[in-house]
Amino acid sequence: MSNGSVERRIRRRSVHRSRSTAVTVALVVLVLVAAWIGTESVLRAIGRPPLVADPQTAVDAALRPDAAFTTIAEVVAVVLVVLGVLLIVLALKPGRQGRSVVEHDRGAVIVDTRIVASTAANAAGMAAGVPEGNASATARGRRTEVRVVPVTGVPVDEALVRDAVRERLGGLDERFGRSVRVRVEEKGTLA
């Protein structure tokens, strides 16, 4: 695998989701709130009526709450907690996308799991001798699950299919072929 810094960065950027959207939204909200507080303060200082509520009244209401204000405060608090948890999760999770890095001596090679799944389905269909639509596969991380609907009256050898899928996925990268599960449906289709 080439270890140039550009390739490394490209690989990282392709496999992980960018956090820029969450950051942008959070910052815009923060800027709006700060601007509003600033505006209210200035309006108060020059003795003009406030836009929504002047800061002193808001603080007083928060310190000596009446029944209606308590409810509002609770709702706002719940919303803020949910948003906060969401932001923390977004910040801490690796944000992996369904892609994996493939070792290659030149450039950065990324394989999407959909490619892995359709490759597995194709290999299984060829090995089992069933029409295109009868073999399907899902790939998650390193695990690949293949589902084969046999043609009525033609038995499908599970081990043969598994070996074929292993071999084909091994051609993409040896990690993909390691965990392959094949399920042959009991009921077949006539054609």
Place this chain on the structure above:
Amino acid sequence: MNAGPDVPGRVEITARALTSLARAVAAERLGAPAKRVRVGLGDASGALSLDITGPIAAGDDIVGRSTRVAEEVKGRLGDLTGRRVGSTRIELTGIVRQHESRTR
């Protein structure tokens, strides 16, 4: 069905073709005109299941003959299509006499 690892591609037999084939085989073995024989195909846990409805040629021991016909149809259809044939059910609807089949 694959022709083998060296030959790319695949041979497919449609459900219609299978049904016509099964109908012809069943009619031949029953000794009845194919027009009067109906065959339904199904799947019994991965094997082909046959549902034959039609008349049988007149003669002795109809029940015994039907059983033999079922076996024969199973074997012949398996040979012709290369598929596993599971259960075969025959429902007799009448008798075909020799002269009747000639006029029809």
